[in-house]
Amino acid sequence: MTLEKFSDIYYRAANRKGTNSDLEQLLAHPLSSQELQSIPDDRWLAMFTMKIFQSGMNWQVVRNKWPGFEEVFWGFDIEKMCLTPPEMWEKKATNPAIIRHLGKVMTIPTNAQMIQRAAREHGSFSNFIAQWPADDITGLWAYLKKHGARLGGNTGPYTLRLLGKDTFILSGDVEGYLRAQKVIEGGRDTRKSINATQAAFNQWQQESGRPLCQISQIIAFSVGDNRV
Structure with a gap:
């Protein structure tokens, strides 16, 4: 070729x-690797969630609702998201402060668990992202798709780009x-x-x-x- x-x-x-x-x-x-490593892990979960909700919707509608998301999901604190029981997720999905979509809300605990697993192995999810080599960036796409929820297509790559990972x-x-x-x-x-x-x-x-x-x-x- x-x-x-x-x-x-x-x-x-x-x-x-x-x-x-x-x-x-x-x-x-x-961003540089050092700058990427300084991003709190909760911001990865927040941005994954924002891009998931923006998929198939007007992006500005999601942005306008975003303060409600931050409040309802406790700032996307990873530990809290991983400990939240299933019945509470269903209740949160009906909260009028957010966009009520149970399927997309249920991606939050799955993606929180992915972030938590990587953080335990690498010190933080941001370290994991920062250390992934650019010459295999599609391998990182595949990881997000396999271990996360609704992060396939361009959702994962757009999130990486928005938070500064070169892709x-x-x-x-x-x-x-x-x-x-x-x-x-x-x-x-x-x-x-x-x-x-x-x-x-x-x-x-x-x-x-x-x-x-x-x-x-x-x-x-x-x-x-x-x-x-």
Whole structure:
């Protein structure tokens, strides 16, 4: 498989956005490992929960309700979430202060238990995330999907990106580009497609020295309906 040179992707994206400087101002910057390790574990659970509730809903509606979520779920304290009995979860799911959706509420204890297990082994869930190598970021996606609840698709990756872990995102534009380049053929989430995508991003990272999140954004800016 012959990939397009990243310098050519960058040139096209910069032209579409105006100048190199215009493009650079749009790019995300991941946190360092030390910065990631300072994130309290409850914030991972809170953000997983927010992204799960935003899936299939207006994101702003969830944001507007979020203070109620923080109050009802005790600031997403991991130990409290793991000790809460099943009948209390059902009661919490009917609280008008949150968006009442039992299925999504029940992801909270499952994801809290995932975070607690990783924290016991690595000192904190943030340590676990920070130590995961970028050249196998899709392995972290798979871990979240396997051990968590409703963290497959782009939910897990978007949460990682929002909290500063370097990851690419398979947005519609990025997936479309990868299909045009025949990196992805067939199902997007098959092991073959995921491995090929990780290999492509690893190559572009070696070429550019850029974080995965910026490579992902630049690809998206180089295609699709996003001209200035």
